[in-house]
Amino acid sequence: MDFEPSDTQRALLDALGTLLSRHAGTQRSRQLAVRGAYDHELESELRAAGFLDLFGDSGAGPLEATLAVERIGAELGAITPVPHLLVLPALGLPVPEGPVVLADHERSGPVRYGREARQILTAGTDRCAAAELSPDEAEPVPSAYGHPLARVVPRRAEELAPGTAGTMVRWWRVGVSAEALGMMQRAFDLTVAYTKDRTVFGRALGSLQALQHRLAELSVLLEGARWLTYEAAFRGATAESSAVAAAHTMAALHRLTRETHQITGAVGLTREHDLHLWTLRLQALRAELGGLRAHRRAVVTSRWGVAAA
Amino acid sequence: MEFALSEADAAFRSDLVGFLDRELAEGWNRSEHGLGSAVYTDFSRDFVRTLAAKGWLTPHWPKEYGGGGQGAWQHFVLGEEMWKRGEPRGPQYMNVNWVGPSLIKYGTEEQKAALLPPIARGEVFWCQGFSEPEAGTDLAALRTRAVREGEGYVLNGQKIWTSYANEADYCFLLARTGSVSDGRNGISVFLLPLSTPGVEVRRIDGFVGAHSFNELFLTDVRVPGNCLLGEENKGWDIVRRTLAYERVGAPRYARAARVLDGLADWCRAAGLLTDPGVQEQFGHARALCEAARVLVHRVIDERAKTKEPSPMAYQARAAMVQAERAVGDLALDVMGSEALVEQSPGDAQFRNSLGAGIAAGSYEVQLNLISRLILKLPKE
Ligand SMILES: Cc1cc2nc3c(=O)[nH]c(=O)nc-3n(C[C@H](O)[C@H](O)[C@H](O)COP(=O)(O)OP(=O)(O)OC[C@H]3O[C@@H](n4cnc5c(N)ncnc54)[C@H](O)[C@@H]3O)c2cc1C
Numbered sequence: 001m002d003f004e005p006s007d008t009q010r011a012l013l014d015a016l017g018t019l020l021s022r023h024a025g026t027q028r029s030r031q032l033a034v035r036g037a038y039d040h041e042l043e044s045e046l047r048a049a050g051f052l053d054l055f056g057d058s059g060a061g062p063l064e065a066t067l068a069v070e071r072i073g074a075e076l077g078a079i080t081p082v083p084h085l086l087v088l089p090a091l092g093l094p095v096p097e098g099p100v101v102l103a104d105h106e107r108s109g110p111v112r113y114g115r116e117a118r119q120i121l122t123a124g125t126d127r128c129a130a131a132e133l134s135p136d137e138a139e140p141v142p143s144a145y146g147h148p149l150a151r152v153v154p155r156r157a158e159e160l161a162p163g164t165a166g167t168m169v170r171w172w173r174v175g176v177s178a179e180a181l182g183m184m185q186r187a188f189d190l191t192v193a194y195t196k197d198r199t200v201f202g203r204a205l206g207s208l209q210a211l212q213h214r215l216a217e218l219s220v221l222l223e224g225a226r227w228l229t230y231e232a233a234f235r236g237a238t239a240e241s242s243a244v245a246a247a248h249t250m251a252a253l254h255r256l257t258r259e260t261h262q263i264t265g266a267v268g269l270t271r272e273h274d275l276h277l278w279t280l281r282l283q284a285l286r287a288e289l290g291g292l293r294a295h296r297r298a299v300v301t302s303r304w305g306v307a308a309a
Numbered sequence: 310m311e312f313a314l315s316e317a318d319a320a321f322r323s324d325l326v327g328f329l330d331r332e333l334a335e336g337w338n339r340s341e342h343g344l345g346s347a348v349y350t351d352f353s354r355d356f357v358r359t360l361a362a363k364g365w366l367t368p369h370w371p372k373e374y375g376g377g378g379q380g381a382w383q384h385f386v387l388g389e390e391m392w393k394r395g396e397p398r399g400p401q402y403m404n405v406n407w408v409g410p411s412l413i414k415y416g417t418e419e420q421k422a423a424l425l426p427p428i429a430r431g432e433v434f435w436c437q438g439f440s441e442p443e444a445g446t447d448l449a450a451l452r453t454r455a456v457r458e459g460e461g462y463v464l465n466g467q468k469i470w471t472s473y474a475n476e477a478d479y480c481f482l483l484a485r486t487g488s489v490s491d492g493r494n495g496i497s498v499f500l501l502p503l504s505t506p507g508v509e510v511r512r513i514d515g516f517v518g519a520h521s522f523n524e525l526f527l528t529d530v531r532v533p534g535n536c537l538l539g540e541e542n543k544g545w546d547i548v549r550r551t552l553a554y555e556r557v558g559a560p561r562y563a564r565a566a567r568v569l570d571g572l573a574d575w576c577r578a579a580g581l582l583t584d585p586g587v588q589e590q591f592g593h594a595r596a597l598c599e600a601a602r603v604l605v606h607r608v609i610d611e612r613a614k615t616k617e618p619s620p621m622a623y624q625a626r627a628a629m630v631q632a633e634r635a636v637g638d639l640a641l642d643v644m645g646s647e648a649l650v651e652q653s654p655g656d657a658q659f660r661n662s663l664g665a666g667i668a669a670g671s672y673e674v675q676l677n678l679i680s681r682l683i684l685k686l687p688k689e
Binding site for chain 2: 223225
């Protein structure tokens, strides 16, 4: 057991941090959001630096790829890191340029970067289907939640091998957890900092025990989600570990959204304040794969071997 | 980062599991009798001797004190496997987790020679005499007095909530040797044989599982000077370390997770496990048990490396409380009135979970410490 990053992991995250400080972050995110655009530049920088190959890399692997997804989420990278760094490599599929949409056959609804995406991967009951998307058929929908969303119509679907849906869904769960984790940590840190700076009734907001306990409980949830996610990646996204990680992470996400906005008061509800850059985008992650309730049921089907409800 | 036990530790676990499965095959049923019940405690006396003979009672102690010199992970694996089975060591988990290590760290050679071997052989019970009627969370407000008389001390005062005092041979007792105004700086630790004249134990009727509370009345209890552990008035340092050992020493999530498995079996038999709402509650509780596990593992990793406890332990302990509560609540929610039947799979868990956030440092105290030491939130 070793809960500390290895030298390789540290070096990798340092390099990624440097790249993201140049090509991602709050300012970049704000600029791109105006245009509702995918960040092709960031994607190509990551590709050139080898970050899209981490999963199968001999010197790295799925855990390193998961750590990278977390960082990209934290820095608001306007790409689709979960398919690019985890799901496609896990399925042994090539990683194309531009956004890739992940979907599951039980749910429809608008998807992130649906208008720009050329590829959609849909998890069926056993197999995945890979299909093309055409921009003419995508129907953008207005949304205040930060990601450009569109309804899409998959064409010329190609069924992949048996069992691929399971692999896809498990790595998707690990990926969405890692991405959420990075984003949640930033929203949390902003909120904690706010409680230290803000004065009420002549004392720091953060000195009020009623708020301290809520923040402390959030930190417990976040740390639990973090280590469950890393552990699931380390274990190769087994059915149970990936469902547990996603269930716990999404529970944290629900709580974090409420608490960060409550504790930062009105200023946290403005576009000027950075908090919403993370909290609004997080809501798209919350909806994936059926969300909290579905992740929790997946824990049960994997642990106790019962049929899905 | 690596989330697997070393080969040696994994081999130890599998030996241990095989041994426990054989040893506990008969005469032991985790759901039938709760930790603290007479049946349980009786069982534990023989069981612990068998463990000691195998070298698995105190494997993490240094060899010179009857231990096996093994690392933090083997000690922890032992605890995890024990709690999974409902802790068949009974009260002796306290001996090996924190009483022994505190004696090893602070005891004189004479104290170690006299007190450690019986613990390592599994022959004695210890209890913890910290809390008093006016000193719970605010432990430093304790009033039990120890006054020097010749070479020894005279103890007067009252302890409360002392688990296992009715069975124990010794008490790890806190008393005030300085004045009340010294607060934490006037407290000392005494190693008190409970057979000493002037000690009276009275049971308090509680309902946290089969566990029994006790009161300890001390009236002119005369003890020799060698009952003092460490230096006079320096007891608070020992307490801090003891509580750190204790905080994650009992991996209660392992028991909660095992109970949850039992509840899943029950629900399956009752045809409830395919119900989506029931599934969601199980998924929630299982995730909390797993989160507690990884957070405790993180603390053990730190202990294995640096041996100095950090504030992360407070997050781990808070997560354990959340897990125990979630499983207790689930039991009542899904089993309905069947959970109210004594010794049903849900009964002990629910009643235990009521005390989970109180014993060994309350939940709120963990949150206070996280706020201050991890989040660095300001005091008033
Ligand atoms: C099952 C069980 C076994 C026990 N075994 C032992 C034993 O063997 N030996 C022993 O010495 N003691 C034992 N105890 C006692 C235990 O250590 C105390 O109950 C504990 O320290 C809390 O003290 P209290 O009960 O007096 O509660 P109080 O201190 O009165 O606290 C009541 C409530 O107020 C909250 N609170 C207190 N201070 C603060 C604060 N500053 N901020 C926010 N909230 C606060 C607490 O968290 C708690 O919820 C046991 C308790 C239980 C439940």
